[in-house]
Amino acid sequence: YHPISRGSLCPKGEAGLQALYDPDRLRGPLKRVGPRGQGQWQPIEWDEAIATTAERLRDLRARGAAHTLVTIAGNVRGLMPELIRRFLTAYGSPNYVSTAHGCETSRLLMRLTQGMDEPIAYDFERSAYILAFGVSLLEAGWSPVRQGRAFAHLRQGTPGRRARIVQVDPRLSVSAAKADEWIPIRPGTDGALALGIAHVIVSEGLYDKEFVAERTFGFEDWKDAGGRVRQGFKSLVLAEYRPEAVSAIAGVPIATIARVAREFAAARPALALGGSGASLHTNGLYNRLAIQALNALVGSVEAPGGTTVQGRPPLAPLPPVRPDAVAERGLAMPRLDGAGTDRAALAASALHALPQNLRAGQPYAAGALLLYYANPAYSSPGFARDPEVFQQVPFIVSFSPFLDETARHADLVLPDHTYLERWQDDPVAGVWGPPVLGLCQPVVEPRQKTRHTGDVIMEIARALGGSVAEAFPWKDFSDLLRAAFHGVAQTRRGLIMTTPFEEARQRRQAEAGFWLPTYKTFDEFWTQMAERGGWWDPAEGLRDLPAAFQTPSGKYEFYTLGLGLGLERPGRAGTGRRRADPAAIREAALEAVGVLARGDQVYLPHYEPPRFVGDPKEFPLHLVTYKPMASMGSRTANQPWLAEIPAGGPTRAWEAWVDINPETAHALGIHDREPVWVESPVGKLRLRARLFAGVHPEVVAIPYGGGHQAGGRWAEAWGANPNRLVADESDRAAGTPALFATRVRLMRA
Amino acid sequence: MAGPTHHAEPEDAVLFAPVLGTTRRFWLGAAPLLLLTLWGIYAYTLQLRYGLGVTGLNRPVAWGIYITNFVFFIGISHAGTLISAILRLCKAEWRRPITRAAEAITVLVLFFGLGSIIMDLGRPDRLFYVLQYGRLQSPLLWDVTSITTYLTGSSLYLYLPLIPDLALVRDRATGWRRSLYTFLALGWRGTPGQHRRLERGIAVMAVLVIPIAVSVHTVVSWVFSMTLQPLWKSTIFGPYFVTGAIFSGIAALIISMAAVRRAYHLESYLKPVHFNSLALLLLVMSLLWFYFTFAEHLTAYYGGELAEAMVLFAKVTGRYAPAFWAMAVLNFVIPVALLANRRTRTVAGAVVASASVVVGMWLERFLIVVPTLANPRLPYERGLYAPTWVEVSITAGAVSFFMLLYMVFTRLFPIVSIWEVREGRQGLKEAQQRMAGYLPGNAELAPAVSPTPVLR
Amino acid sequence: MRWGMVVDLDRCTGCQACVVACKAENNVPVSAPKSGREGRLMLWMEVIPEVEGEYPNVRARFIPRPCQQCDQPPCVKVCPVQALSKSPEGIVSRVFARCIGCRFCVQACPYGVIQFNWRAPQWPGDLREALDPDIAVRPTGVAESCDFCRHRYQRAREQARADGREVRGEGDYVPACVEICPARALTFGDLDDPNTEAARLARGPRAYRMLEDLGTAPKVYYLKEG
Ligand SMILES: Nc1nc2c(c(=O)[nH]1)N[C@H]1C(S)=C(S)[C@@H](COP(=O)(O)OP(=O)(O)OC[C@H]3O[C@@H](n4cnc5c(=O)[nH]c(N)nc54)[C@H](O)[C@@H]3O)O[C@H]1N2
Ligand SMILES: Nc1nc2c(c(=O)[nH]1)N[C@H]1C(S)=C(S)[C@@H](COP(=O)(O)OP(=O)(O)OC[C@H]3O[C@@H](n4cnc5c(=O)[nH]c(N)nc54)[C@H](O)[C@@H]3O)O[C@H]1N2
Ligand code: SF4
Ligand code: SF4
Ligand code: SF4
Ligand code: SF4
Ligand code: SF4
Numbered sequence A: 001y002h003p004i005s006r007g008s009l010c011p012k013g014e015a016g017l018q019a020l021y022d023p024d025r026l027r028g029p030l031k032r033v034g035p036r037g038q039g040q041w042q043p044i045e046w047d048e049a050i051a052t053t054a055e056r057l058r059d060l061r062a063r064g065a066a067h068t069l070v071t072i073a074g075n076v077r078g079l080m081p082e083l084i085r086r087f088l089t090a091y092g093s094p095n096y097v098s099t100a101h102g103c104e105t106s107r108l109l110m111r112l113t114q115g116m117d118e119p120i121a122y123d124f125e126r127s128a129y130i131l132a133f134g135v136s137l138l139e140a141g142w143s144p145v146r147q148g149r150a151f152a153h154l155r156q157g158t159p160g161r162r163a164r165i166v167q168v169d170p171r172l173s174v175s176a177a178k179a180d181e182w183i184p185i186r187p188g189t190d191g192a193l194a195l196g197i198a199h200v201i202v203s204e205g206l207y208d209k210e211f212v213a214e215r216t217f218g219f220e221d222w223k224d225a226g227g228r229v230r231q232g233f234k235s236l237v238l239a240e241y242r243p244e245a246v247s248a249i250a251g252v253p254i255a256t257i258a259r260v261a262r263e264f265a266a267a268r269p270a271l272a273l274g275g276s277g278a279s280l281h282t283n284g285l286y287n288r289l290a291i292q293a294l295n296a297l298v299g300s301v302e303a304p305g306g307t308t309v310q311g312r313p314p315l316a317p318l319p320p321v322r323p324d325a326v327a328e329r330g331l332a333m334p335r336l337d338g339a340g341t342d343r344a345a346l347a348a349s350a351l352h353a354l355p356q357n358l359r360a361g362q363p364y365a366a367g368a369l370l371l372y373y374a375n376p377a378y379s380s381p382g383f384a385r386d387p388e389v390f391q392q393v394p395f396i397v398s399f400s401p402f403l404d405e406t407a408r409h410a411d412l413v414l415p416d417h418t419y420l421e422r423w424q425d426d427p428v429a430g431v432w433g434p435p436v437l438g439l440c441q442p443v444v445e446p447r448q449k450t451r452h453t454g455d456v457i458m459e460i461a462r463a464l465g466g467s468v469a470e471a472f473p474w475k476d477f478s479d480l481l482r483a484a485f486h487g488v489a490q491t492r493r494g495l496i497m498t499t500p501f502e503e504a505r506q507r508r509q510a511e512a513g514f515w516l517p518t519y520k521t522f523d524e525f526w527t528q529m530a531e532r533g534g535w536w537d538p539a540e541g542l543r544d545l546p547a548a549f550q551t552p553s554g555k556y557e558f559y560t561l562g563l564g565l566g567l568e569r570p571g572r573a574g575t576g577r578r579r580a581d582p583a584a585i586r587e588a589a590l591e592a593v594g595v596l597a598r599g600d601q602v603y604l605p606h607y608e609p610p611r612f613v614g615d616p617k618e619f620p621l622h623l624v625t626y627k628p629m630a631s632m633g634s635r636t637a638n639q640p641w642l643a644e645i646p647a648g649g650p651t652r653a654w655e656a657w658v659d660i661n662p663e664t665a666h667a668l669g670i671h672d673r674e675p676v677w678v679e680s681p682v683g684k685l686r687l688r689a690r691l692f693a694g695v696h697p698e699v700v701a702i703p704y705g706g707g708h709q710a711g712g713r714w715a716e717a718w719g720a721n722p723n724r725l726v727a728d729e730s731d732r733a734a735g736t737p738a739l740f741a742t743r744v745r746l747m748r749a
Numbered sequence B: 001m002a003g004p005t006h007h008a009e010p011e012d013a014v015l016f017a018p019v020l021g022t023t024r025r026f027w028l029g030a031a032p033l034l035l036l037t038l039w040g041i042y043a044y045t046l047q048l049r050y051g052l053g054v055t056g057l058n059r060p061v062a063w064g065i066y067i068t069n070f071v072f073f074i075g076i077s078h079a080g081t082l083i084s085a086i087l088r089l090c091k092a093e094w095r096r097p098i099t100r101a102a103e104a105i106t107v108l109v110l111f112f113g114l115g116s117i118i119m120d121l122g123r124p125d126r127l128f129y130v131l132q133y134g135r136l137q138s139p140l141l142w143d144v145t146s147i148t149t150y151l152t153g154s155s156l157y158l159y160l161p162l163i164p165d166l167a168l169v170r171d172r173a174t175g176w177r178r179s180l181y182t183f184l185a186l187g188w189r190g191t192p193g194q195h196r197r198l199e200r201g202i203a204v205m206a207v208l209v210i211p212i213a214v215s216v217h218t219v220v221s222w223v224f225s226m227t228l229q230p231l232w233k234s235t236i237f238g239p240y241f242v243t244g245a246i247f248s249g250i251a252a253l254i255i256s257m258a259a260v261r262r263a264y265h266l267e268s269y270l271k272p273v274h275f276n277s278l279a280l281l282l283l284v285m286s287l288l289w290f291y292f293t294f295a296e297h298l299t300a301y302y303g304g305e306l307a308e309a310m311v312l313f314a315k316v317t318g319r320y321a322p323a324f325w326a327m328a329v330l331n332f333v334i335p336v337a338l339l340a341n342r343r344t345r346t347v348a349g350a351v352v353a354s355a356s357v358v359v360g361m362w363l364e365r366f367l368i369v370v371p372t373l374a375n376p377r378l379p380y381e382r383g384l385y386a387p388t389w390v391e392v393s394i395t396a397g398a399v400s401f402f403m404l405l406y407m408v409f410t411r412l413f414p415i416v417s418i419w420e421v422r423e424g425r426q427g428l429k430e431a432q433q434r435m436a437g438y439l440p441g442n443a444e445l446a447p448a449v450s451p452t453p454v455l456r
Numbered sequence C: 001m002r003w004g005m006v007v008d009l010d011r012c013t014g015c016q017a018c019v020v021a022c023k024a025e026n027n028v029p030v031s032a033p034k035s036g037r038e039g040r041l042m043l044w045m046e047v048i049p050e051v052e053g054e055y056p057n058v059r060a061r062f063i064p065r066p067c068q069q070c071d072q073p074p075c076v077k078v079c080p081v082q083a084l085s086k087s088p089e090g091i092v093s094r095v096f097a098r099c100i101g102c103r104f105c106v107q108a109c110p111y112g113v114i115q116f117n118w119r120a121p122q123w124p125g126d127l128r129e130a131l132d133p134d135i136a137v138r139p140t141g142v143a144e145s146c147d148f149c150r151h152r153y154q155r156a157r158e159q160a161r162a163d164g165r166e167v168r169g170e171g172d173y174v175p176a177c178v179e180i181c182p183a184r185a186l187t188f189g190d191l192d193d194p195n196t197e198a199a200r201l202a203r204g205p206r207a208y209r210m211l212e213d214l215g216t217a218p219k220v221y222y223l224k225e226g
């Protein structure tokens, strides 16, 4: 049994069968014959498809425009993203753009507070108090199956012990409904609420004084190298975030703030976590820093029942890439989405900036676009509102097994196998302390003329020749997997997954220190992995504390010295400015990105007032979207079993609706199930009203995942795409997209 | 209208006329009905081909206007046999010209009652499994049994009094008609022995048919009240349904009599007095219906059980309120207003009241079936139901087909029982004497002039 | 033996994996979007969200609803062709080939769990190949409902017979929804055997049954939250 899923599946896993048998999936490679986006295709052979792609890419490289090759890749784990990055490096493009908006901030958070570029992981099972800000652990989060199981465990697992779960969300999500308490909050104000809670904890002296004193930096006021006194977290919180002030901002009663603070501090271990709801605002990063500060206050950082970093499976490192001169030149170019420069100093990707830059041809025109596991024409507001922007790219290749919205604009579609037909590694990230490495082998023969995208990219690389080909010394993707997995086998540690009973026995042995691996050779290891699905190492628990803090201070940083790096990189703020004056550079940088705080607050968790697109008088309501359990963005859109289990209950199946507070609706004369227009400054949608008492009166919520304009008969038959209403905004400090920063109004239709 | 009158017998010629030939007017009337019938059949073929998906039925409203029609048609059927049998047993003299019209309705409309069930089946092809695998516990099986019995009984009960008339027609008809009637008349010659046996047969059937009729509609009501559904699970459903049945049956009878009277110039047979008597019956039934309806809804309201209250409010103030209040007006306000008043209790008034009742009773059946299903006991799903054009077409086709068959019936068989009318005339004197016998004083003092004769 | 299910409402997270598992297990047809909007979804298992209260004091819970497998099943009695029956172990199931589609059972069931094939079931294209060949695919015009995955019981019995033993009160026979549930909110077993987990939970203080006062004696128990 897989230690994460324990043999059960969420509905999406179960419905995966329908992806395999999807009558609308692609049967083989396609070449566009009509005008772009008109849906006229001609089936071609794989040889031709690969040759055409290689030829176009060879041309680009020959013209010295290697850097204009852009790849948009989705939120995928394992070696495939690494393989694509490797290809771009060898080819010579810096433009690996990820769509994983939600995860980016979690990674940044760890980078800034603990100096590690890894997503944060939570140890729910052992926690006694869970305070969740805008993360739907039961529906979305990281692994609904594992979280669902953890939840049940917290609930009825141990008699007499029942962890308390408090959910902060403007919407009564499933997670909020199942929580012990739901705290509705005004969107974008999570930072304030967290700091209000911190205020109570600090002012009442309820924090873990030992942990704070020994393992954190920047709690008390401190003196920098120049002897100037810098503000610490404590004095900031005490001065600014009295519950009265916070209550006015977040709309949460003062008594609730004080009570939750005391409960949180009294329950050990207590865990605060944040998700998209806190992150996808213009102040997202600061919200998350404020939430994480709560964990630091109660000593739940790198502690059982607290936060940690996912252990990495000991894969063998891949041999380094040796870029040739052309590639070197390309890699030195700035990114097309501006990530890492100017407006998105900290971001690794800034997908939201891409549409404008493509239109403007700034900083340069794109030469080609590869799409892997991403459907920006649906998932990214800029592309969703204006898919015509793809016309700016002369050559587009999609690797999707489905003809989704973005693939519709492609010149070539080179369909991947679906997941039941291919080899895939699955290192689990962000959910579990010990490292877990899944391995999926094909369980059925490929049903269509599809090919593993890893194999296809390797073939393209071979066709390109030279140093690009040399970067891929493997026969195919499974060969690469085997090479990497050798590293795991060689450690001779950890367990290959098995039945719970057998596992319990092995685990006891391993803990007692006389555990012998079940395999002798690598081939045995590989066969067992493939049969049983994966490997994990229960013996590797939480790390030693010093190793966990790789920050400049060697501690958990309330005062993030790391954030300074992003803002003060010499010369980052353009020309004409004196390099010598960091203050001026910083000021210019803050102004450029639009962070309002100044002074020490920039580096401390603070409440940065959120910005919203749309005049509050004209557009009085906030738009938020949520990921229902039964939908995984575009990936599951064409699976009718999932469309039949909508978040609104069976009676809403195949409908497109918007959740509205009954009070708000009545004021506008809107009744349940009536059609309404939801209009933002950038678009409008006709939806059915769902009067739902569990949504903040200032908010309307639209489920995310439906309303496709391509992708199959069912995908196009349910829901609506909220991104057609969402304006281009970004988390100002992080430079990542802010999807919940749009205001709307309602009208009866 | 002039039928062929080669027989120089003037007596009751107008009764024979329709049977002895058809006219243009008949075909003009029949044509639209035939068209509608064909349209209904076409709609049904669609339903057979694509399944019940072509209807507006859904979850949780899995029964709709077919079942409404079923209850309604079975209700109409009570016009005939039951009324005629009761009147016969009571020896109500005024029954003579109307029994035939009533009995014909019963037999014909029963086919549509049964037909409605078949139309409602998802697998009509498996209909005979009911015989093969029948479960006696199922009220639906009781229904099938009782309706079949009722149909057989009613057919016999229609047929027996028809025999002497068939013989009369036989003696007047020519060609194929003659052979037909010869066959059907079973060698009736009107001998006293034959008469005695016929009268006994009729009397026995009249006695038998009453409990059968009552049971039929009771059983129909049990289809609903044997379930646990809110506002179906009711002990008064049996009598309530029977009352409604007789109510709508009388209304249908009045309408058909008026139609026949008009079409075949039977004013001298179907006189205002007949309408008056039936109208009074209708009035009584309206009051009785109101009583039951009131009792039924008041107990639901007073009990206030949540599931029942949901259905009740859906009817009284909710989505079905327009239909509900229309029903109340059509079944109670209009008939009572028209019929309680001597001046409006005319033939026209009775017909208007009857039309109102027929529509009202259909609505009543609809309001029994649908709101309960739309508001099931578990409050999780709430249904919406609107019949589709297929259902409406099939219903319209069924009603048209019924009217068509009735028209054809009037063309094949005398719609007024000729021999019974004649018998009545003969018996008039006898009756007078018998009446005198009931009166106080000298039995021999036969009243020469009765100010209020039985037939006004 | 008397098979029964216990649904722990406190544990259930409303994920609906059970719904999908049931559809896959029992070849329940996908509804065309049109059918779905017409209120004709085909689900043997449903998870019903129940919302109570007014903002901000709102509660919601999720109620998985399979056939309640009544011990006194009103649906069985009313079927005119004996298409429905209750086995000696208490499993209410159907002979689809006999159903005449009268939908009397639908009306008789107070729990609203019986589904009807309003249209011919659809298996567009390749989806037909994903069907379980051991399970009858229902034609248009017949009713269907959860039967506790009766085929799994048959398989368990065959297995037990092959092993020369009886079917055990728990573990041998597990319906698809129970097997998949990630929150372990569903427990299945022999209610007559006091030692099974299901029987134990069904006796517990949190246990109740839906519309208990109707006398249908369901074999699906619910455990209250808290
Ligand atoms: N079922 C499912 N699971 C998934 C995915 C999926 O597509 N489907 N995707 C995966 C991916 S890529 C990601 S990034 C994660 C995301 O996992 P989550 O972060 O848990 O998911 P979302 O539903 O995007 O979170 C949005 C929630 O935030 C709330 N919200 C909006 N604004 C605010 C606010 O200002 N404050 C607070 N407190 N809440 C707010 C919304 O109401 C909504 O409930 O899920 C992963 N898991
Ligand atoms: N309004 C709103 N917008 C959002 C979000 C939100 O919460 N609200 N969430 C955001 C977040 S957190 C994220 S991570 C993004 C995700 O957005 P994306 O990464 O753009 O999209 P996905 O929905 O993951 O779909 C990926 C595409 O991969 C393709 N695909 C499916 N299976 C395979 C396969 O086996 N192989 C290959 N090669 N391709 C496959 C499908 O065509 C599918 O269209 O969306 C973001 N957009
Ligand atoms: S979708 Fe995620 S949680 Fe669901 S089964 Fe697949 S991996 Fe597990
Ligand atoms: S699978 Fe389990 S947790 Fe999910 S809805 Fe069903 S019963 Fe509830
Ligand atoms: S619909 Fe089928 S199973 Fe249900 S009562 Fe009628 S014949 Fe029996
Ligand atoms: S829940 Fe309904 S279908 Fe199931 S046994 Fe009870 S009455 Fe029959
Ligand atoms: S027991 Fe079987 S048939 Fe019943 S709901 Fe569960 S999976 Fe479906």
Ligand SMILES: [Mo]
Residues within 6 Å of the ligand: A075, A099, A100, A101, A102, A103
């Ligand atoms: Mo994401």
